[in-house]
Amino acid sequence: MSIEAKLKELGVTLPTPAAPVANYVPCVRTGNLLVVSGQLCFGVDGKLAPEHKGKLGAEVSAEQATEAAKLCAINILAQAKAALGSLESITRCVRLGGFINAVPTYAAIPAIMNGASDFMVAALGDKGRHARSTVGVAELPMDAVVEVEAMFEVA
Template sequence: MSIEAKLKELGVTLPTPGAPIANYVPCVRTGSLLVVSGQLCLGADGKLADAHKGKLGGEVAAEAAIEAARLCAINILAQAKVALGSLDAIQRCVRLGGFINCVPTYGAIAPVMNGASDFMVAALGDKGRHARSTIGVAELPLDAVVEVEAMFEVA
């Protein structure tokens, strides 16, 4: 089954990716690697929902942060599709890196990143299993609760 067919089965429509908000490019392809710049938890409308603004452990609930991480993964695949033309060029998700905007005392950030990891495996199957880093940070652009970056092996 193609990746796009799997996304359809999951009820996911990839949004039109947003343009970078600073001096960088959304993706870089070098050899057989595609590196996708950090993606925020923007919804299909290209906006950041109020539930996804602020700090985990403060104004943002864990469930909302998990959904935000999932949105980041959806936006990663949207960027990859633009860069590759077809998601079926993805051979493997090599790595995800997650940045969680949280209060300093919040320690349960790994389960939040599962929102992105679980989605990547659901969308790509075994090709979606990846190495991962997750860190808590003091701030993210637009006061987003989550940002996720990715690296793929591509054909």
């Protein structure tokens, strides 16, 4: 099954990719690697929902943050499609990196990234399995609760 068909089956519509807000590009392709800059948890409307703003462990629950991580992964695929023309060029998700805006005492940060990791596997199947790192941070742009970056192997 194609990635696009799998996304449709999952009920996911890729949004219009967000434009960069500073001096960087959304994606860089070098050889057979595509690196996607960090994506925030924008909804399909291009906005951050109120429940995805603030700190995990304060204003944002674990469930809301996990959903935000999934939205980041959806936005990553939107950027990849814009860069590649088709998601079918993806042969492997190599790595995801997650940044979680959390209170300093929140200890279960890696579980939040499962929202992005689980979605990537659901969308790409076995080629969605990846290496990963996740860190808690003091702040993220626009007070987003999650930001995720990615690296793909592409044909």
